[in-house]
């Protein structure tokens with residue numbers, strides 16, 4: 001990370017440090033004068049917002065950890081102790097608890113932005129893949145964090161999710177017992193989950209560093225998807241985008257604060273205020289909302305995959321569901337290789353735009369179904385009883401078809417709309433009302 | 439690999455192929471022309487292999503520490519007095535952190551279990567393979583083989599599902615009076631733990 005030729009700083013202390021470690025030169029280059037496309041819309045705020053959330057989670061997490069103990073006999077009580085006795089403990093916990101949700105909101109919007117404006121395409125493929133890795137690490141972190149309060153949902157969520165690995169042929173049970181450190185989710189499991197829940201956010205920090213580094217090699221994409229060509233196309237990051245990011249962040253924090261102070265349990269499940277009981281399963285186990293679309297995909301595969309009308313089964317329903325669930329995220333990482341269309345932005349790709357918006361809609365509906373009981377009846381069509389499972393199967397099919405069929409097909413066939421010459425021209429077109437601000 | 443010393447001047451002692459015309463040259467470059475592995479290659483390989491073994495044996499404790507610890511395993515037998523379980527009744531005991539269902543089956547329940555054509559089952563087991571010596575005492579692990587919920591059907595008044603055994607509320611698996619999977623997403627029958635009769639009225643699980 002050499003910062004290249006240095007211009008001296010006026011402040012002698014800054015200059016003294018910078019001569020020895022050009023950290024101020026680096027900051028100025030990457031966050032001060034960094035040339036940034038001038039046409040960013042508010043979708044470009046969510047990277048900075050996600051970064052803010054990561055720091056928030058680490059700060060509140062470490063302070064919570066000072067009062068928590070990962071032992072099944074006391075974990076639940078420790079969280080209550082935080083809530084009732086520790087000074088501002090309730091605040092720390094509610095910031096952390098809702099912070100997980102808002103972190104996911106920021107990252108979901110951030111990922112959508114990338115999909116809509118084609119930010120995953122060359123030369124940003126690796127940047128995109130780092131992003132998906134961050135998302136996977138976040139899911140692992142949040143899953144293990146949710147186990148720590150040792151309520152009923154903590155326990156049974158952990159049981160159901162770790163049991164997914166038992167679907168792996170031959171070694172499944174061995175792997176699950178290895179994850180548990182016993183023969184069921186129990187004290188050893190809670191202990192290791194706490195250790196890993198503490199560790200993983202720092203691994204995320206490491207991958208975020210690589211993510212941002214890669215970003216600063218290629219530069220940012222922008223709503224037109226056209227690379228900046230001249231100085232007319234860009235603005236220095238500071239003060240233009242430091243200001244825009246700060247404003248967006250304040251709006252975001254305001255909404256977040258409404259949840260923390262006025263409806264802190266709205267996004268959680270009341271069952272998690274009942275201590276874990278290994279002998280009683282709650283009637284309806286649901287994961288946290290940000291896992292619901294993937295949970296719906298998992299449950300949609302309720303049939304064995306094999307040769308029809310024979311006993312030959314390639315994989316059982318359980319394994320099929322697990323493969324589909326993990327596959328659904330792997331496909332996101334593979335987007336740069338599935339979509340080879342030369343035009344980045346959905347603004348100039350009307351067909352891709354429709355396919356993508358339908359994709360987003362199906363993810364929302366999958367999320368809704370993931371939160372409902374399996375096989376919940378919806379309506380009768382003649383003698384056929386339509387259930388949530390049927391809808392989930394249909395949408396799962398679309399989810400996979402979007403990546404595996406529609407993207408490759410549109411790469412070859414879609415004719416893009418006429419493109420402006422440069423970012424500057426794109427902006428001028430918009431000003432004269434010739435384009436929609438999408 | 440032979441340790442032919444005739445060519446030791448080449449490649450610091452390695453074996454050049456005899457067919458190589460420069461085999462007798464005392465130059466360093468001749469190594470590049472050897473098409474047989476040299477002594478140096480051999481050293482690389484053995485050092486590499488030893489390194490891999492060393493790395494593996496260092497990594498293993500860090501992986502294995504996550505497996506069930508000795509005291510966790512030591513807790514893995516439990517004794518149950520079954521004398522008090524009347525016909526038609528069931529009890530649940532805790533074993534290895536999991537519930538174990540012990541059901542004293544009625545003649546009708548045994549009848550139902552035996553009447554099933556094994557070939558039609560998802561996990562093909564006859565009722566005889568499901569109990570030890572006494573058909574009326576059925577012992578199974580009370581954990582749904584789908585994703586690990588506890589099926590209902592132990593207490594009087596709980597739903598027992600379409601097959602009069604157990605019903606898992608999580609995703610709707612139904613088990614019969616032999617604990618075999620009959621309906622729903624679970625792939626396997628309820629597991630039969632290893633257990634033995636210590637006396638007529640006492641069993642040891644694990």
Ligand code: HEM
Pocket residue numbers: 054057058059060061062063064065068079093096097100103138141142143145146147148149197198200201202204268
């Ligand atoms: C990627 C960042 C993080 C995410 C997404 C995350 C997520 C979560 C979630 C969802 C919970 C459950 C909250 C509840 O229902 O009570 C939780 C609890 C907890 N987390 Fe984190 N966390 C993160 C970082 C950290 C860090 C760095 C620490 C430091 C040790 C930490 C310590 C804790 C503790 C002690 C609890 C238990 C107390 C409680 O449940 O409120 N977390 N975390």
Ligand code: FES
Pocket residue numbers: 582583584585586587606607608609610611622623624
């Ligand atoms: S866990 Fe029992 S049906 Fe899914």
